[in-house]
Every structure is written in C-alpha cells, then in structure tokens.
Amino acid sequence: MKFAGRIRNIATGMALCAALAGCSAPNLESPQSVSDSADLPASPAAVESSQESSPAATPAPDISQPENATTQEWADSKVKMWTDNSGIKSVKGFLGSFALINSWEATGPGEITLYLDNSYKYVNQGGNAWDTSLDELNGMARVMYESIGAESPELETIKFQTENGKHHGAFERARTGADPSDLDAWADEKYEQWINAMNFTYESLCGKITELPDYRKCIPTDPHAYINSVTAPAEGELLVTLSDGPWQNGTYDTQQIPGVSFVSSNMIIKINPRSQGDIEKLTVVTQDGKESNTALKENWSY
Numbered sequence: 001m002k003f004a005g006r007i008r009n010i011a012t013g014m015a016l017c018a019a020l021a022g023c024s025a026p027n028l029e030s031p032q033s034v035s036d037s038a039d040l041p042a043s044p045a046a047v048e049s050s051q052e053s054s055p056a057a058t059p060a061p062d063i064s065q066p067e068n069a070t071t072q073e074w075a076d077s078k079v080k081m082w083t084d085n086s087g088i089k090s091v092k093g094f095l096g097s098f099a100l101i102n103s104w105e106a107t108g109p110g111e112i113t114l115y116l117d118n119s120y121k122y123v124n125q126g127g128n129a130w131d132t133s134l135d136e137l138n139g140m141a142r143v144m145y146e147s148i149g150a151e152s153p154e155l156e157t158i159k160f161q162t163e164n165g166k167h168h169g170a171f172e173r174a175r176t177g178a179d180p181s182d183l184d185a186w187a188d189e190k191y192e193q194w195i196n197a198m199n200f201t202y203e204s205l206c207g208k209i210t211e212l213p214d215y216r217k218c219i220p221t222d223p224h225a226y227i228n229s230v231t232a233p234a235e236g237e238l239l240v241t242l243s244d245g246p247w248q249n250g251t252y253d254t255q256q257i258p259g260v261s262f263v264s265s266n267m268i269i270k271i272n273p274r275s276q277g278d279i280e281k282l283t284v285v286t287q288d289g290k291e292s293n294t295a296l297k298e299n300w301s302y
Contacts, residue, residue, distance in 0.1 A: 069154045075106040078148060078155065079114075085147045098140060102163065110156035114144075115163045122167065130205040137161065137169025138200055142273075145171045150276065172196055173274045180235050180278060187232035190271050190279065197270035198224070223247040223259035224266065228287065236280035240267065243287050260284040264295035272297065 068074045083090060091101040100116040107113040122133035141158040149155060156175065161168035174196035178185035199209040206218035216225035228243040242263065253259030264284040272279055277297060285292040 069110050070106045070108065072105060075104050075112045078112050078152060079104055081148045081151060082144050097136065107159065108157070110154050111159065112155070113159040113161065115161060116167070118162050118164050120162050120167060128205070132204045133167040134169050134204050137167060138171060139169070141169055141171035171200065175275065183232035183235070187230050187238060190238055190275070191230050193271045193274045194267055197274065221247050221250045222252050223263050236278060238279055238282045240264070240282065240284045241287060242284060258291060258293065260286060260291050261293040264293045265300055268295045268297065269300050
C-alpha cells in the first residue's frame with residue numbers, strides 16, 4: 001500500500017534460545033524482553049519494564065551498497081567484526097546453537113547467510129508454546145545484527161539456516177532508502193519496517209504477516225491490528241491513528257496500560273532497531289481524538 005498525501009490508509013486491516021553468558025556468548029533476549037517481543041498477547045504489561053535511556057540521536061545512515069557488499073571478502077569481514085566484538089577468535093568460540101555455524105556467504109547486496117550444521121535441533125527452553133526453530137534462528141540473526149549493525153550501514157539482512165535448508169530465520173532492516181526529509185516516503189518506510197518486525201515476532205503463531213489484515217485475523221483484539229493511518233508531521237516524528245474496534249476496553253486496553261500507550265511504546269521499539277533510532281517521537285491517537293499517547297526515543301531503549 002502507498003500513502004495518499006501523508007497518510008497511509010489501511011481500511012482493512014518468541015522465544016529465542018536461552019540467554020548465553022560471558023563475552024564469548026551472544027546475549028539473546030528472553031521471550032518476555034521488550035525488543036520485538038513487548039506486545040506478546042500473553043503479556044501486554046511487559047511494556048512497563050523497558051523505560052531506559054537510549055543512545056543519542058544518530059544521523060540517517062548511508063545505506064548505499066559499497067562495491068564489495070556482495071563478495072565473500074565482505075561476508076568474511078562481517079563475521080570477523082562479530083567475533084572481534086564478542087571477544088573470541090572464531091565462531092566456534094560461541095556457545096549453544098551458534099557453535100554449529102560452519103560457513104557463510106554473501107547472498108545478495110548487503111545480505112549475509114550463515115549456515116549451521118544439519119545436527120541443529122530446536123529445543124523450546126521455556127518460551128511460548130507456539131515457538132519453533134524459526135524464532136530461535138530469527139533471534140540468532142538479531143544477536144549478530146545488534147553486534148555489528150551500527151558499524152555496518154550497508155548491512156540489510158542477516159540469515160541463519162541449516163545447510164540442508166530445513167531450518168531458517170532472518171533479521172531484516174527492511175529499509176527502502178527513503179530520505180527523511182521526504183515525509184511521505186519516510187513514513188511509508190517506517191510502516192514497512194514495523195510490519196516486518198511484526199512478522200519477525202509472530203510468524204510462527206500467525207503465519208506470514210505482510211499486511212495488517214494478516215495480523216488482525218490472528219489477534220483481533222490487539223489495538224496494533226487497527227492502525228488506520230500513519231503520518232510524518234515532521235522529520236523524526238510519526239503520528240499513528242487507530243480505528244475503533246474490538247480492541248477497545250479489552251485485554252490490551254486497560255486503565256493501567258491504555259491501548260494507545262501499548263501501541264506507541266511497542267511501535268517505537270520495533271522500528272528503531274531497524275532504522276538506527278531515527279524516530280524521535282511517536283504519537284498514537286484514537287480515531288475520535290479523545291485518547292492519545294506519545295513515546296519518546298529517549299525513554300524507550302532499542
């Protein structure tokens with residue numbers, strides 16, 4: 001879908017593997033951590049626990065692809081950056097499923113795929129009942145991204161899969177290259193990044209989420225499923241309008257955590273990791289304008 005003017009109209013609308021300790025092990029988030037998991041249906045109150053200071057505003061990254069961003073040399077450099085940042089000599093110094101990495105390659109512009117030994121086996125270690133290997137491998141990709149993403153503006157996608165292709169996962173920035181000064185295009189990009197983040201979190205529960213109605217069919221009482229429009233009133237700001245619906249006065253719209261607050265905080269912490277924190281302020285308002293909430297980047301870490 002495209003914006004009409006500055007508004008996107010949408011009329012129809014995990015458990016990761018256990019946290020690994022020590023400098024030689026990536027820091028996987030628990031299933032109830034806020035980043036990409038804060039709006040899990042079972043725990044809307046999780047948003048309360050993530051108010052931390054976040055990094056200072058960063059300029060929009062240059063996402064133009066360097067000439068070597070499709071070469072094996074480039075892929076090798078990304079893996080070396082990751083191991084260096086983790087304080088180990090090779091990927092075999094990682095723990096758990098990460099130690100099963102056998103090889104890697106550049107599989108597209110700004111895209112790296114890492115291959116795990118076929119002996120990989122998913123074990124649900126206290127996560128959601130619906131979690132699968134997809135959630136663990138998605139999480140592994142995000143761990144690598146969180147280590148090297150800020151230093152790799154050209155990096156777009158990290159994929160993990162077994163050598164036989166049976167198990168796979170990925171973390172994508174889902175950027176379109178929008179100029180932040182083009183408010184229409186920038187708001188469109190932020191929405192696409194949010195949809196991508198929703199799919200990252202809920203694909204194993206809901207199936208592939210590429211449009212808002214996909215999510216609404218899965219969890220019809222979640223206010224996120226009733227986003228009616230997205231605008232960018234100024235650079236670094238988003239304004240999101242929610243349509244009326246069964247979400248109101250329901251499980252995710254309570255006196256303690258109103259639906260508008262639930263959505264504003266979750267949207268900013270889902271989008272900013274993919275965009276290097278370029279949303280400074282995100283406001284959610286109901287269709288009648290009677291309820292609103294603003295989430296500030298400085299209050300929500302990513």
